[in-house]
Every structure is written in C-alpha cells, then in structure tokens.
Amino acid sequence: MSRIQTAFLDLGLMDTLSGKDTPVHRLDPRAKLLTTLIFIITVVSFGKYEISAIIPFFIFPAVMMSLGELPFYYLFRKILIVIPFAFMIGIFNPLIDREILMRIGLFSISGGWISFCSIMVKFILTAGSVLVLIACTGFNSVCMALEKMGAPRIFAVQLLFLYRYIFVLIVEASRMANARALRSFDGKGKGMKVFGYLLGHLLLRTIDRAQRIYLAMLCRGFDGEIRVNRHLEAGMREVIFTVAWSAFFIAMRVYNIPLIAGSFITELIL
Amino acid sequence: MSHHIVEVKNLKYTYPDGTCALKDISFRITHGESVAVVGENGAGKSTLLLHLNGYLMSGNGIIRIGDYPLTKETVKEIRRTVGMVFQDPDDQLFMPTVYDDVAFGPLNLSLPPEEVDSRVENALFTVGALHLKSRPPYRLSGGEKRSVSIATVLAMSPDILVMDEPTSNLDPRARRKLIELLKTFKHTKIIATHDLDMVMDLCERTIVIHKGQVMSDGPTAEIFMNQELLAESHLEKPLRMQGCPVCGNK
Numbered sequence: 001m002s003r004i005q006t007a008f009l010d011l012g013l014m015d016t017l018s019g020k021d022t023p024v025h026r027l028d029p030r031a032k033l034l035t036t037l038i039f040i041i042t043v044v045s046f047g048k049y050e051i052s053a054i055i056p057f058f059i060f061p062a063v064m065m066s067l068g069e070l071p072f073y074y075l076f077r078k079i080l081i082v083i084p085f086a087f088m089i090g091i092f093n094p095l096i097d098r099e100i101l102m103r104i105g106l107f108s109i110s111g112g113w114i115s116f117c118s119i120m121v122k123f124i125l126t127a128g129s130v131l132v133l134i135a136c137t138g139f140n141s142v143c144m145a146l147e148k149m150g151a152p153r154i155f156a157v158q159l160l161f162l163y164r165y166i167f168v169l170i171v172e173a174s175r176m177a178n179a180r181a182l183r184s185f186d187g188k189g190k191g192m193k194v195f196g197y198l199l200g201h202l203l204l205r206t207i208d209r210a211q212r213i214y215l216a217m218l219c220r221g222f223d224g225e226i227r228v229n230r231h232l233e234a235g236m237r238e239v240i241f242t243v244a245w246s247a248f249f250i251a252m253r254v255y256n257i258p259l260i261a262g263s264f265i266t267e268l269i270l
Numbered sequence: 271m272s273h274h275i276v277e278v279k280n281l282k283y284t285y286p287d288g289t290c291a292l293k294d295i296s297f298r299i300t301h302g303e304s305v306a307v308v309g310e311n312g313a314g315k316s317t318l319l320l321h322l323n324g325y326l327m328s329g330n331g332i333i334r335i336g337d338y339p340l341t342k343e344t345v346k347e348i349r350r351t352v353g354m355v356f357q358d359p360d361d362q363l364f365m366p367t368v369y370d371d372v373a374f375g376p377l378n379l380s381l382p383p384e385e386v387d388s389r390v391e392n393a394l395f396t397v398g399a400l401h402l403k404s405r406p407p408y409r410l411s412g413g414e415k416r417s418v419s420i421a422t423v424l425a426m427s428p429d430i431l432v433m434d435e436p437t438s439n440l441d442p443r444a445r446r447k448l449i450e451l452l453k454t455f456k457h458t459k460i461i462a463t464h465d466l467d468m469v470m471d472l473c474e475r476t477i478v479i480h481k482g483q484v485m486s487d488g489p490t491a492e493i494f495m496n497q498e499l500l501a502e503s504h505l506e507k508p509l510r511m512q513g514c515p516v517c518g519n520k
Contacts, residue, residue: 015406140366140406160366167408168360212361219323219354220426221346221378228365229373229386 011166017070018138024068029137029145031238035245036133040126042249048115049101053256054122060245061128068136075131079124086123090116139163148232157226168209173202274301274336274351274429274458276322281331283317291317293482295331299475304459306469306490309479310504315434315462318479322432322460323352336429350379353428353457357435359415363407368399368418371407375426393425394418397451413444420451430458437465466494466508478503 018025024032039060046054065072094112102109134142140160147156176198184190214222276299283292291314299305307315320326321333324345333340335348356362365371372393376386394400397417402410410418416436423431436452437445449471452459461473469476469490476493478485480503486493493499494507506512 012409015409143366161364164364164366164406164408209361212356212358213364215320215325216354216356216362216364217374218325219349219352220375220422221349222374223378227374227377228370229377229383 011170013074014135015138017068017135018141020069020136022068022136024064024136027241028232028234028238029141030149030232030234031242032133032137033142033145033149035242036129038242038246039129039249042253043122043125045253046118046122048118049111051114051118051121052258053252054118054125056252056257057125057249060249061125061132064129064132064136068132070132070135075128075135078131079127082127083120083123086120086127090119093119144228144232147228153226165209169202169206172205173198176202275299275334276430276458276460277332277334278318278321279332279334281318281321281328281333283321283326283328283330285317291482292321292328295479295482295484297477297484297487299458299460302456302458303475304473305461306473306476307460307462307479308464308466308469308476308503308505309485313479313503314482315479319354319432319434319460319462322430323349323354350426351428352430352432353423353426355419355423355431355433355436357438359412359419360407362419362422363415366406367403368394368405368407368410369403371418372422372425375422379426389425389427390421393421396424397421398447411444412439413441413447416440416444416448417451428457430460431455432460434462435464436461437463437468466505467510470494470508470510478505480504 039057043054043057064070065075093116094110097110097112097115099111100108101111101114137145140163143156143159143163146159147153180189180194180198278298279296281292281295282290284290295314295318307318309315317326321328321340322335324340327340327342335351338344338348340348363371365374369390372390373386376389381389390403391400394403397420399414399417399421402414402418407415407418420436437448440448445465445468449468452472459472461469463469473490475488476490477487478493478499485503486496486499494511497507500506
C-alpha cells in the first residue's frame with residue numbers, strides 16, 4: 001500500500017475516534033475548545049527555562065485520553081510526525097545559550113539545553129492537547145464551535161472545506177502515484193521532474209473540481225454565505241468542565257506544584 | 271402550479287476558447303415528461319444541461335423554464351425550479367455531513383429551521399438514506415453517495431430534475447435501485463446519459479444530439495429501432511434490443 005493511502009486510513013481513524021460515545025465525546029465542543037485554548041495559553045506562558053512546573057500539565061491530555069478511550073500510541077505517532085518542526089526551532093538554543101544553569105554530579109547543563117527541553121515539552125503538550133481535542137470532538141464540530149464562538153465565518157468554512165476535500169485529494173493523489181509506480185522501472189520515472197508534472201496536474205484537477213463544486217453550490221442557491229442548521233447545547237456539565245479545568249490550569253501556572261511537593265517531602269524527611 | 275415546461279429555442283453556444291459546443295438546439299419538454307438526452311462524448315450534452323439552470327448563458331437563443339425566460343433576474347427562481355444532479359457526487363456533496371449537505375439548499379431558501387429539518391428527513395427518506403444522516407459524505411459508497419446527491423436536490427422541491435449520467439459508476443444492483451427510485455418521481459425529468467437500457471426503462475422520449483445539433487427527437491422506441499441514426503450518432507442499440515449471445519437469437 002502506498003504511503004498516501006496509509007495517510008488516508010490514518011486520517012480516517014481520527015474520524016472514527018471522534019465518533020465514539022463517551023462522557024468526553026458528549027460534551028459540547030465549545031467547552032472542550034475553550035478549555036483546550038486556556039490550556040495552551042497557560043502552557044506557553046511559562047518562562048523559557050521552566051520544565052518542572054509544566055510537567056503536571058500532562059494530567060489534562062492523560063485524563064481526556066483515558067476518559068475518551070483514545071489510543072495513546074496512535075496520537076503519540078501523530079505528534080512524532082510534526083516534532084521535527086519544534087526540534088528545528090529549539091535546536092539552536094544550546095549553541096547560543098551556553099551559560100551553565102545546573103549541575104548534576106559531574107554534568108553541567110547549559111541554559112540552552114534547558115530551554116530546548118522546555119520548548120519540546122511545551123510543544124508535545126500543546127500539539128497533544130489539540131490532537132486529543134480533535135479526536136474526542138471531530139474536526140467538523142471543532143470548526144462549528146469556532147464559528148459559534150465568534151471566529152470569522154470564512155475561516156471556519158475554509159477549514160471545513162479543507163477537511164472535506166482532503167479525502168478526495170488524497171484519493172486522487174494516490175491514484176496518480178499508483179499509476180506512476182506501475183509504470184516506473186529501476187528508478188526511472190520516479191525523478192523530481194515527473195513529480196513536478198504530477199503536482200501540476202493535481203493542481204489543475206483541483207481547480208477544475210473547485211469550479212464544479214462552486215457550480216453545485218450555485219445550483220442550490222448559494223449566495224456567498226454558508227448556513228448550517230445546528231444547535232449546540234451547553235449545560236451545567238460544560239460549565240463545570242470548563243471552569244474546573246481552567247481553575248486547575250491557572251493554579252498550576254501560579255504554584256509550582258512539583259517544587260512545593262518536593263520541598264514538602266524534603267521537610268518531612270529532614 | 272405553473273406548468274413545468276422547458277423550452278429551448280435556437281440555442282447556440284461557443285466556449286471562450288472557440289470550441290463550438292452547441293450549434294442550434296431547439297426542443298420543448300412539457301409537464302411530467304421524462305426525456306433522455308443521448309449522444310457521443312463531446313456532443314454537447316453537458317453544455318446543454320449547464321444552460322438549463324443558468325450556469326452558462328448565451329446571447330443566442332431563448333430558454334424558458336415554466337413561466338420565466340431565463341435571464342439574470344430570474345436565475346434564482348429557476349435554480350430552485352430546476353434541480354441538477356451532477357455526474358460526480360463528490361462535487362455535489364461538499365458539506366461535512368449528509369444532513370448539512372441536504373440542508374444546504376433549503377437553508378439558502380431562508381426556510382425556518384423546523385421546515386428545513388422536515389425537508390431533509392423527507393428527502394433522505396425518499397431515497398432510502400435516512401440512516402446515513404450524520405455520516406460524512408466521503409465515508410459513503412458510490413451508490414449511497416448518488417442517493418444522497420439526489421436527496422440534496424429533492425430537498426429543494428424542484429419541479430424539474432436534470433441529471434447528468436445518473437447511473438455511471440454504480441454496481442448493477444445500485445443502478446437498478448436508482449432506476450426504480452427515479453420511476454417513482456413525478457417530476458419532469460431530463461437525463462443525459464450513455465446508459466440506453468436505462469433510457470428504455472425511464473424515458474418515453476429521447477433527444478439525440480450530435481455535434482451540437484439535434485439529430486432526432488421522438489419516442490424512445492422509434493429512435494432505438496433506427497439503426498442508421500444510432501450509428502451516425504456513435505450510438506448502439508440498447509443491449510436488451512440486441513441479439514442474445516448465448517441462444518443466438520437475433
């Protein structure tokens with residue numbers, strides 16, 4: 001199976017996960033979206049040398065994953081795919097910031113390495129929480145929630161279309177890739193030049209399809225605005241969910257819990 | 271209700287790149303008729319269909335749908351009257367779920383939410399796809415996609431149904447079910463297709479188009495008996511009218 005098709009099935013699994021029926025899935029998407037936003041803001045607001053205080057934040061994705069019955073390895077693999085981006089952002093810190101901040105036995109650790117680790121932890125947390133949000137809410141519902149919460153409509157609609165047609169695009173791309181693979185021998189026909197043609201062709205097909213979709217929309221009275229008949233209902237559960245988690249995040253932001261716990265235990269021992 | 275008449279008079283159309291797609295097309299389809307538009311690839315069938323809902327407008331020729339001539343002012347009303355089902359359901363189903371997609375048209379007609387709801391349910395029920403309501407369109411099979419595409423159009427309660435290759439890419443059973451479904455519709459139907467066996471089941475009248483012109487317009491049975499006409503228009507007799515390869519009967 002080609003890698004493109006694997007990507008297709010992988011994306012499909014995300015969709016299947018969001019169709020589960022657990023207490024987390026049943027929550028109003030807006031509550032989950034807002035909580036995740038607050039989570040991300042509190043995580044990224046930590047200083048650049050902070051690591052220990054951020055660690056307790058792993059509780060949130062962990063709880064959501066277990067309540068939502070989401071597979072850990074699957075989501076973890078998804079994070080691994082994008083982790084090079086964060087790596088490239090952080091990797092120059094150890095070269096630039098060489099001031100020694102910490103010594104463990106014979107090892108001395110520079111500020112650069114600490115800030116690098118901090119970036120990685122923050123990245124895993126934020127990317128992970130967004131993946132968990134999508135896996136337990138569904139991409140479409142997240143877009144709807146965005147729109148209901150006042151994000152520009154055009155933005156939400158663009159995201160919806162992106163998600164709808166990424167599947168069609170993947171199928172089209174994998175057909176072309178297959179057609180090429182079947183007629184390429186000994187590495188001939190696999191070069192960049194042919195790849196360029198494929199990509200160009202895919203773009204042209206996409207433009208054609210966009211035109212046909214627009215036509216289909218016009219035929220059903222499209223006038224520039226996309227209307228959706230959907231009611232979201234938020235009750236007490238949602239309020240408690242959002243307020244409790246947010247309070248927890250803010251408490252963790254203000255108090256360094258591992259530090260407090262550590263000094264408490266040290267005090268007990270001494 | 272007004273009469274669901276489709277009238278095309280001396281329609282000509284040349285694409286901006288100079289391809290002359292329609293040379294001179296005239297016909298009149300009356301209330302409740304079921305008409306097939308057949309012809310070879312590139313004969314102008316799709317171009318003709320695109321004129322019927324005002325996507326393409328040419329200065330040459332007149333199109334009347336019901337009581338209105340097709341103009342920029344009437345195009346909105348005409349698009350409600352003429353329901354168009356496209357060849358590729360992926361073009362037609364662009365919303366995140368089947369429900370949203372079927373509701374798209376009625377919502378654009380500014381109907382109240384309860385009315386939209388009942389129209390969606392009815393349309394999906396009619397095509398036997400009510401159980402697919404909350405599914406995303408890309409997860410459906412070819413036959414299911416086709417049924418939902420038809421529901422999206424039915425939800426707007428059109429008077430005239432225009433379909434481009436409705437049976438393409440369907441397995442034989444899905445095709446049969448679709449034909450049975452279309453038989454139950456009382457709408458005026460215009461179907462562009464290469465599936466001449468379906469035409470025998472559904473359409474009492476056939477218009478043959480060849481190189482942008484009407485070659486023949488008449489009762490389906492007569493047209494399909496005319497071997498010369500079919501050959502000239504790159505068509506063949508429907509399989510059912512051909513000899514049986516097993517028993518050798520001609």
